[in-house]
Amino acid sequence: MQLKVMVTGKNRKIASDISEHLMADRGYNVIKCASSKEALFERVPAEIPHLIVICLGDETKETVSVFDVLKECTKIGGISIIVIANDVDQKLFINHTKLERMFFMSRPVSLFALYEKLNEIEQTVEDNVHNGSMLVTEYINPYANDLPPRKHILVVDDDSTQLLQIKEHLKEFYEVTLVPSGEAALKYLTTHRVDLILLDYIMPVMNGPQVLENIRRLPALTHIPVVFLTGVTEKDTVVKTLVELKPQGYIVKPSKKSELVAKIIDILG
Numbered sequence: 061m062q063l064k065v066m067v068t069g070k071n072r073k074i075a076s077d078i079s080e081h082l083m084a085d086r087g088y089n090v091i092k093c094a095s096s097k098e099a100l101f102e103r104v105p106a107e108i109p110h111l112i113v114i115c116l117g118d119e120t121k122e123t124v125s126v127f128d129v130l131k132e133c134t135k136i137g138g139i140s141i142i143v144i145a146n147d148v149d150q151k152l153f154i155n156h157t158k159l160e161r162m163f164f165m166s167r168p169v170s171l172f173a174l175y176e177k178l179n180e181i182e183q184t185v186e187d188n189v190h191n192g193s194m195l196v197t198e199y200i201n202p203y204a205n206d207l208p209p210r211k212h213i214l215v216v217d218d219d220s221t222q223l224l225q226i227k228e229h230l231k232e233f234y235e236v237t238l239v240p241s242g243e244a245a246l247k248y249l250t251t252h253r254v255d256l257i258l259l260d261y262i263m264p265v266m267n268g269p270q271v272l273e274n275i276r277r278l279p280a281l282t283h284i285p286v287v288f289l290t291g292v293t294e295k296d297t298v299v300k301t302l303v304e305l306k307p308q309g310y311i312v313k314p315s316k317k318s319e320l321v322a323k324i325i326d327i328l329g
Contacts, residue, residue, distance in 0.1 A: 141163065308327050
């Protein structure tokens with residue numbers, strides 16, 4: 061089967077070699093990602109790969125901590141992690157990482173050992189697909205092209221766990237795009253069309269109300285409904301903001317799937 065594999069890490073030579081082999085030898089869908097917290101935060105929830113390969117090189121405590129952002133991703137998305145490292149980097153990684161489960165491979169990389177592990181991951185993915193489809197039957201809709209396109213939801217939150225959970229809740233029904241900040245949301249909206257925005261109320265640099273104010277200033281975006289995502293402690297403040305900025309409402313985090321979908325249906329139909 062075609063695994064989706066994300067390759068990242070400071071050791072660009074190893075990362076490039078691994079990427080080429082995985083595409084040429086195995087036909088995998090390989091996604092290259094910079095080894096920064098911001099890049100991983102943005103790409104992993106959006107792509108949800110089956111496997112992430114981290115290629116270490118001359119690491120420090122700070123560079124190792126970058127990969128801690130993957131902790132919640134691996135829980136929610138069922139993502140495997142392979143770390144390629146020499147002895148020094150492996151010990152440093154083990155001492156400072158918050159990741160709970162990973163596989164280590166030594167350099168130089170044995171392709172035979174790597175492909176054996178990939179065979180195991182493929183089998184696990186296939187088993188999950190098989191077990192999940194035993195109670196369903198396939199139906200090919202001849203009128204699929206006549207159906208309206210799925211509504212597009214933009215989710216803005218600086219918490220990767222919240223982003224992943226919301227995508228899991230909504231991906232069955234909607235096209236979902238995740239961004240980690242207000243600035244990223246405004247940049248995305250300059251080139252993409254969305255039908256609704258789920259906007260975190262409390263964020264660093266630019267909070268939810270500030271993002272909404274910027275959206276309301278742009279004529280091309282004023283029609284987009286906005287729903288705040290908020291914690292229980294900010295509820296009273298959010299109610300005041302509802303009166304001033306007039307968003308389409310708010311949802312208290314952590315939100316249930318039924319609440320999210322019901323709110324979106326209420327707004328979009």
